[in-house]
Each structure stands twice: as structure tokens, then as C-alpha cells.
Amino acid sequence: MSAATTSPPSTRGVAVAVRDIHLAFGSNRVLRGVDLDVPAASTACVIGPSGSGKSTLLRVVNRLIEPERGDVLLDGRSVLADNPDALRQRVGMVFQHFNLFPHKSVRGNITLGLTRLKGLRKDEAAELALHHLDRVGLAHKADVRPGNLSGGQQQRVAIARALAMEPEVMLFDEATSALDPELVKGVLATMADLAAEGMTMIVVTHEMGFARSVAEQVLFMDHGQVIEAGHPDQVFDAPRTERLRRFLSQVL
Template sequence: MANSHPLVDRGAAVSLTGQDLHLSFGDNHVLRGVDIHVEAGTTTTVIGPSGSGKSTLLRVLNRLHEPQQGDILIDGRSVLKDDPDQLRRRIGMVFQQFNLFPHRTVAQNVELGPRKLLGLDKDEARALAIAQLESVGLAHKADARPSTLSGGQQQRVAIARALAMHPQIMFFDEATSALDPELVKGVLALMTDLSEQGMTMIVVTHEMGYARDVSDHVVFMDEGMVVETGAPEQIFTDARSDRLKTFLSQIL
């Protein structure tokens, strides 16, 4: 059951909206009324200083943390009452750490979700895994163990694993920050390819070049709030808030 084109054969693109999202851990108010909207088939990057709530926002949007206030909508329909596992099947997530199973081969890591959650048999799952690994340039490593791969290769396997579930939306949470600088380029190129193929994506990143050149929309967060949003050219060349101007002056 391999896809004719692993990067695009996953149904119509969908939009994603978070409305007035709040989350606290004890006295720590991590998200303070966050609004975010990602149009179908577009890429939104979320930037901001460490501790601003960026990664927590992704975890709330796929309900790894349940919001204490607010709503999450896909194509305008609230998904808060849906089974969280069903929601997560629609959203692929790639983390900073690769989280591959070391005792399984590369292909087995990719096959596991489709077999357990999509009901594919062994041969179908293997064919799908090889197709997805081909799409990230790693089909030749299908029978290798993750420990024999570079960090950049392991992250590409993690992306293939997420794509094998046929997600309608992809989240990337600092997907390149654990990589050596020379390995970042390949992963960013793959993320750019996905964006160009029309995948709906939210990317939390410190890679300002990616945010400026690839994303359709940029969200700047600080202290659990959205401070400023806009097109990349506006955010990077005509920032309006003093906080964003200060942030950019420190990193560019």
C-alpha cells in the first residue's frame, strides 16, 4: 500500500486554529490566551526566546496537554471533544530529540505506527516504510539500527515515521536544534520540500533563515503570549513591537 507520492498523497490540506488557549502548571501560567491560525496548505513558524511557550503551544494543539481554556479547531470544527488519539493521528509531530526505538531497525521504526494504528499488514507497512524512507533519502538504511545513523539521518527517519501515518498537519518542535550545524541543512531542505508540497505545518524554530524564507506566516511569542504576527517580510524588516525588535537585534 505504498503511496504514489509519499509527500503529498494524504488527502486535502486542512486549516488549524487555536483560540484563547490557556495552560498553567501550578502558579506558572505558560500560555496566556494564545490565538493562532494556520491556513490550509501553509507553513507558520513560531519564534521567540526560550521559555516563551512555543513548544507548549504545540503540545496543547495536539492535546498532549489539555488546554484549561480556549478551543482548537480543524477546518473550523472544534476537536476538543474528539478522542485525543484520533486527533493525534491527523497531526504528525517531530521533536527535538529523535525518540527512535534503538532495538528496532530504521524500517521497523517507521512501520510500527501504520501497523498498530492504521491496521496495515506486515507487507503493506514495509512497503509504506520503504516509500517514506525513499522520500527522505534513506531507503538504503532501512535495515540499519538508529545508532549507526548520524543525528541528521535519525531526524529524517523521525520525519518519515510521522509522515507514514498520513497526517494532515505536521508540527516540528525545534527539529534541528539537537543537530550539528553541518547536518541542519538536510533536515531543513526536507521541511522546505514538505512546505512546497502543500502540507499544513507549524514549525517552532530558532532558524531565522527558514522562518524568513520558507514560512508563509510568522508568530512571535514571549511570556506565553503572541506579541506580534505577520508575513515574514513584515516581521523581519518592519517589526512593530519593541519586544520583537529587541529579540531580532539579539539574534540576527
């Protein structure tokens, strides 16, 4: 390796790298040395019991909370010193509760960030909003209010809103777990489409079928640590630890 190498080889081709992240809330040590590598254009699914630190990990990647120790790198470069608002344009996030503005149209919910954060003109923002609504199959709903959509459609609007910022990475935190069962499939299909289009994604999910069919990599977290990580076939069919075996027996 030459001394002139700008990024360490361990992060080359890795869109997102999380290095030895530690974080506590008071005496509760929520993340205890978490490492994660997500190659560009791949999907990593994070599974694990409630309270294991999955949401906190995503919030660290998106700089909604600062870790006590460790680093987060995008394309091999640390982002912990960057402006968090700038970072959040590079890393989109979709939550369980989609938090759309009820008094704005679907289109208006998407153009808001484009005009305010990206400085686009109104007509440019409206055109881009429509393009991303079309990606999630909802261009025909641009003029209605979110309250007139199903939960699954609202979540797809939230996905379009995140995509409209043209992020390099998308984070999903249990994006389907507040939905009625019959609406889950459509949102998972939208997420699978995104993965197939080459988006880099970190997906916290209880949908083991999705993890198995879409993820290149599955990580099992427990008590603030990644206990096992690997290809879905290995994690689901040949778990190495008793903890993962027990977890899978409860969720599968």
C-alpha cells in the first residue's frame, strides 16, 4: 500500500462504514463497539430484539445522536465533523411513523425540503417531486392530502420524500411495522425495487422474508453489539450462537 493512499483499503468500495461505535444513555450502554460495512449498492438488514440498539445505530449514522466513541464514514471519509444538515441530505431516513404534514398536499410534503434545503425553484421542486412519486407508484396522488391515503401509501410518500433529496444512502427503521398487514407488501416491494436499482440501504426490520430475499448481508444485534453478521442464508439457516437461534425461534 502506498503512503499516498487517501482512504484506508478497508473502506474502499464501502459506501457506509461504522467503526467501533460506543454510546450510552446515562448508565445504559446502548451501543458497545458496533462495526458495520455496507458496500455501495448493497442492502444490509439489521435484526435483533427490542432494545438491542438498532434504532440508535441508525440515528448515529444519520447524526441524530453523536456517539461517544467511534467513527462513521461515507465513501471512506469520516462524517462526524460535517454539518449534520448537509449529511442528512446524503443519508435519507424513513421511520416507522412517516410524519407527513397533514395540511399540505402529497406533492407539497416533498417540495418543502427541496425548496428550503436544496434551494430549488418551486417549479423545479414540483417536477422532481412528481418524478419521485412516480418511482413509488403514486404520481396520481400528488394533489391529495396525506390523510386521504392508506398508511402504506403514506409511507411510500415518505420514501419518495427521502429519495427526492437524492441521498447516497437510505436508512429504514421498521418502515412497515406500524402498517396494517395487507399494506406491508406494497412498501416492502418499493424498498426491494430501490435495492434492485442500486441504492445503498441499511434496513432495520422484523420482516425476515424481506431480509432473506433482498439483503446481501444480515446483522443480528443484541445488547448493543453485533453478535452475528453474514449472508442471509448463513444467518438464518446456520446461526452460530445460541442467542441468534433463540431470537430466530421467536420470530420465524
